[in-house]
Amino acid sequence: MSNTESTVAKIINPKLVELGFELVDIKYTREGGRWFLRIFIDQPEGIGLEDCQLVSENIDTLLDEYDPIPHAYTLEVSSPGLDRPLKKPADFARFTGESVKITTFAPFAGRRKFKGQIIAAEEHSVTLNIDGTSIVLPLEQVASARLVPEF
Incomplete structure (x- = not known):
């Protein structure tokens, strides 16, 4: 994980745990001149669109408060997919x-x-x-x- 990804993980992980989600991965990347912060979450029952929206709304507020990224970016929250990575x-x-x-x-x-x-x-x-x-x-x-x- 990059420093930015690690910092974001420290900021958002307590909120994810509070909401009942697991942080699977974070990807901070530049594509086509734009920056993207992708947060991948999971829970035993799986992830639905409502879950992504709930997490996005909650962590967007935290990220605005702590401001770990000094420029504009797009926040995306999603499930890790069927081929999810195993990290821990x-x-x-x-x-x-x-x-x-x-x-x-x-x-x-x-x-x-x-x-x-x-x-x-x-x-x-x-x-x-x-x-x-x-x-x-x-x-x-x-x-x-x-x-x-x-x-």
Whole structure:
């Protein structure tokens, strides 16, 4: 996370928790000459349009008050989608039994990309079932992890 994203997370996370939402990710990016602050939220029941509107109204006020971004930007609040990123140990534990794609920073067991089912999650590792073989990956080696939607 960039400094701006970290600052925004510290400002809005208490309000999100109060409202019953989890902060999944923040993206602060410039596209086509405009700045965007994208907030991704989740909750066990999923996210609807009303949830995004409620969160947007509440955090917009906070962001105006603390003013962590010195120029104009567009605030967008949305769900992380079916292929949501997994970032914290609790994310891996919550989605035990689900399929995931993981990329590591450096080769692990001779490769950097893994696709399998989460069969266990600990504070510092995640265990995947990949074609009947269990592989334990240290979370410190995980560069990115996303759920794989199955239809």
